[in-house]
Amino acid sequence: MSTGKSIADAGTMTSDLSKGSSAIRSIFAILDRKSKIEPDNPEGSKIKKTLSGRIELKSVFFCYPSRPEQMIFQGLSLKIEAGKMVALVGQSGSGKSTVLGLIERFYDPIQGSVLIDDYDVKSYNLRDLRSHIALVSQEPTLFAGTINENIVYGKEDATEVEIREAATLANAHEFISSLRDGYQTYCGERGVQLSGGQKQRVALARAILKNPSILLLDEATSALDSLAENIVQEALERMMVGRTCVIVAHRLSTIQKADFIMVIKDGKVVEKGSHHELLAIGDHGSYYSLVKLQHSHSR
Numbered sequence: 001m002s003t004g005k006s007i008a009d010a011g012t013m014t015s016d017l018s019k020g021s022s023a024i025r026s027i028f029a030i031l032d033r034k035s036k037i038e039p040d041n042p043e044g045s046k047i048k049k050t051l052s053g054r055i056e057l058k059s060v061f062f063c064y065p066s067r068p069e070q071m072i073f074q075g076l077s078l079k080i081e082a083g084k085m086v087a088l089v090g091q092s093g094s095g096k097s098t099v100l101g102l103i104e105r106f107y108d109p110i111q112g113s114v115l116i117d118d119y120d121v122k123s124y125n126l127r128d129l130r131s132h133i134a135l136v137s138q139e140p141t142l143f144a145g146t147i148n149e150n151i152v153y154g155k156e157d158a159t160e161v162e163i164r165e166a167a168t169l170a171n172a173h174e175f176i177s178s179l180r181d182g183y184q185t186y187c188g189e190r191g192v193q194l195s196g197g198q199k200q201r202v203a204l205a206r207a208i209l210k211n212p213s214i215l216l217l218d219e220a221t222s223a224l225d226s227l228a229e230n231i232v233q234e235a236l237e238r239m240m241v242g243r244t245c246v247i248v249a250h251r252l253s254t255i256q257k258a259d260f261i262m263v264i265k266d267g268k269v270v271e272k273g274s275h276h277e278l279l280a281i282g283d284h285g286s287y288y289s290l291v292k293l294q295h296s297h298s299r
């Protein structure tokens with residue numbers, strides 16, 4: 001019986017080893033796969049000083065690689081002048097956040113081009129380009145280090161004074177100081193030790209410290225209550241002066257202060273203007289309809 005059991009166990013082990021070997025091959029296949037967009041590729045032009053921040057998307061066609069049958073953009077064109085604050089609005093799934101991803105070059109368009117300062121983003125050294133751009137998203141990326149390390153990621157040679165100033169502007173210093181370990185508090189994997197609002201404020205502090213030429217905000221204050229949002233919004237408005245800022249947001253308090261608002265619908269910009277100019281279009285305007293819908297939901 002002992003011999004029979006040993007043989008049976010050996011058969012099970014052989015099966016497990018076979019499965020494990022197959023899994024390992026799959027893992028190494030993923031690790032060996034080369035990305036089409038590689039930040040560490042040394043090729044591409046270095047930016048000599050800084051960017052002015054002029055952005056243009058020219059006749060962009062795009063779909064996500066995982067959903068090739070679903071076109072997000074079919075000839076999207078838009079221009080954002082240097083130093084302007086522009087808000088992108090539209091229904092969920094209209095492609096607002098996708099525009100930010102194309103500016104950062106997380107993806108390349110199928111057709112058309114994305115230009116920054118009149119040069120195609122593909123012509124830049126990617127790591128150098130991204131050093132001039134800061135993105136704060138609804139679900140910010142925090143690393144498994146301390147709060148201080150996560151903020152400094154925006155500027156590795158920052159002084160302690162600069163770090164505290166950035167955190168204060170982001171309305172983060174007070175909550176950080178209240179923690180037992182302060183700025184040395186461990187964030188946990190993906191910032192799991194912090195609340196959604198705290199993570200967003202740490203990410204905002206990182207962006208402020210980076211002092212980018214282009215600031216991209218994707219629902220960057222969505223996890224904050226109205227009081228905290230107002231404080232952070234004031235800090236952002238000071239930070240936006242003299243730099244290009246592209247905002248994706250649903251809250252009118254954020255949108256209506258933009259120099260221009262662009263409404264994206266069916267893969268194209270269908271309206272462009274200030275808050276008051278777009279409201280003046282009236283009932284048949286897309287922006288007017290979005291504002292009306294938001295007011296009805298807030299009642």
